[in-house]
Each structure stands twice: as C-alpha cells, then as structure tokens.
Amino acid sequence: MSTKDNELLLERQLCFGLSVASRSVIAAYKPVLAQLDLTHPQYLVMLALWEQAPRRVKDIAAALRLESATLSPLLRRLEDLGFVSRTRDAADERALAVDLTAAGVELRQRALSVPGTMMARLGLDRESATQLHHSMMALIGSADHADDGAVPPPAGGPGPVPSGP
The missing domain is CATH 1.10.10.10 (Winged helix-like DNA-binding domain superfamily/Winged helix DNA-binding domain)
Incomplete structure (x- = not known):
C-alpha cells in the first residue's frame, strides 16, 4: 500500500480513536455513576x-x-x-x-470520589489527566472554529494518527 492509501486506514483516523475512546470512557463511568x-x-x-x-x-x-x-x-x-x-x-x-x-x-x-475513582480505573495520574483534558479542550476549540474544511491544514500540522506503538 502506498503512503497515501495508508492514511485511510481505520486505526489512523482521529475520528475513530476519539469515537471509541469516548464510548469506552463513558462505559467505564457507568458502574461508578450507578452508585x-x-x-x-x-x-x-x-x-x-x-x-x-x-x-x-x-x-x-x-x-x-x-x-x-x-x-x-x-x-x-x-x-x-x-x-x-x-x-x-x-x-x-x-x-x-x-x-x-x-x-x-x-x-x-x-x-467527590468520582474523579479519583475514574483516574484509577483509567490508569491516569492527575498530571496525565490534566494534559489529556487540555488536549481535548484545545481540539474542541479547534473544531468549533474549523472553517468546514475549506482551509487545508498547515503543512506538518495535524493529520491522521500514526499507527503502531
């Protein structure tokens, strides 16, 4: 497969990773919030x-x-x-x-125990959770201000998520 074709692999798509992560994290909250x-x-x-x-x-x-x-x-x-x-x-x-x-x-x-419980369930420490939250909020801000794709991303800017570890 060419590099261009590889960019269309499912596991390289930001939208796929975000969608699965969202469902997975919300599912992890379910038993905690049920209490x-x-x-x-x-x-x-x-x-x-x-x-x-x-x-x-x-x-x-x-x-x-x-x-x-x-x-x-x-x-x-x-x-x-x-x-x-x-x-x-x-x-x-x-x-x-x-x-x-x-x-x-x-x-x-x-x-009050929910945030700490969820960080433990997800294997995050406070610093990692804060960094992840900051990244998500920046992504939300970028999406809110996106120009419906009319402007191409800057060279070397965000693109598909690289595959592999």
Missing part, C-alpha cells in the same frame, strides 16, 4: 449545577453543548430522582430555572 443513581449525561448536568445553581435551562444547554430538547428529559429524570427542581425564572417568566434540592446538594458530597 449515585446517575447516568453519564445526568452526571454532566449535575456537574454544571454544582458549579452554579440556579441556572436557566438554556445556560445549562450551552455549558454542556446540548440542545434544550435533549436536556429536558435529563432534567425531568433528575427532578423525579429528587436532585433538582424546575421553576419559572422570576426575572423572565419564559425561561425555566433549574436549582439543586437538598438531595442534589448532598449528592455532591457523594460524587
């Missing part, structure tokens, strides 16, 4: 609320990069679990505000 009675998407909502509550639905959606329609069932389930409450925003009756309940605040204490 909190949360799914991974619900955990992300709770993280956003533990940072700042109350928050408008649209603000949570923006923070999590979700559509409001995707977020609504997550919020409904969290409300059914007793972790959040949803009310009309006093400043804007059209907006829905989400706040933590006492159980939601208490859940944060139980969730």
